[in-house]
Amino acid sequence: MNCLEYRRQLGADPRRETPEMQEHRRGCAGCAAHQARSLGVELALKRSLQVPVPEGLAERILLAQATGERGVRTRRRRRWGWLAAAAVLVAAFGIGMRQLQLFAPLARQLVVHLQHEPEALMTHAPLPVAEIERPFAQRGVTLAAAPPAGVSYAQPCPVGMMGSVHMVMPEPEGPVTVFFLPTHQERRGDYVDQGMHVRAVPMAAGTLALVAADSSRFDALEAGWRNSLEGSPATAAGSP
Structure with missing residues (x-):
């Protein structure tokens, strides 16, 4: 279960x-x-x-x-x-x-979800790649490339009525929570809710969402997760 x-x-x-x-x-x-x-x-x-x-x-x-x-x-x-x-x-x-x-709008649901799982922010040691791939597999998702380094928490979690992979990356500027919702398509947007920055990005037939008090790492993390979920442009095009 x-x-x-x-x-x-x-x-x-x-x-x-x-x-x-x-x-x-x-x-x-x-x-x-x-x-x-x-x-x-x-x-x-x-x-x-x-x-x-x-x-x-x-x-x-x-x-x-x-x-x-x-x-x-x-x-x-x-x-x-x-x-x-x-x-x-x-x-x-x-x-x-x-x-x-x-x-509620996705940004609000994500921020509320974080308030319900504060223990996710308490771990800091990077997880093995297999431990990160496991919740993706439980959601029916196979990563196209290795996940970005530094994921310290990864679990399949519900967000409202949607299934997600909930992860945490303890960046130097502060922890960034990463959600991937494989069955939900959200328009791209940046939001602020209860003092938290939220970025939603359509990606790999789903939506990647980044949540943090400091959004300075969002661009780099978005690029890293796009490579993990969709592969490099050459890979996505089918090149060997």
Whole structure:
């Protein structure tokens, strides 16, 4: 099971895990943190819907029925209607926030994803090439050339409803997070979201995205990853 499959199943019911999900979570710090956040949201929603029943409500209802206080009953129904509407609004707000994260612009989704996986920035030792190629293979992508040097983190991760390869490159100017989304086509663009620079580049039938506080290395990294994903111009043209 990969991270995308785990989070899809967790989204259906955060309180239930299959043995396969439990095994994946124990070995994946990112998904363990995601499960903890999901359970927190479910608990907050549950608490918001637990509206206490006022003391003596039953006696007051019986009294209203016995004395024919129709006006009192009308006002009571209106008051409880507002409480029910408020509870529904709280639940809808929680669901709406989830949907906003799923369908927000790509730059926002990437920055939010980084906030959910801070542990990815804590590793600095370069990974072997095979460890970088593995998540690409899990996404059905074969690199055309060796990946750029210095990748310290590489995992298949979901970004909203899209599958991605999530990587980190600890550059001298600060870490650059690299995403490759093999099934998503995004227009080229540079953005700033919550103080983070984001560059999206159509590449190899997908989209390469770079995210960092300092964008000075974006041009060089874009060129390096284009060579890795598409090969040199001669290779792309089919030359030996």
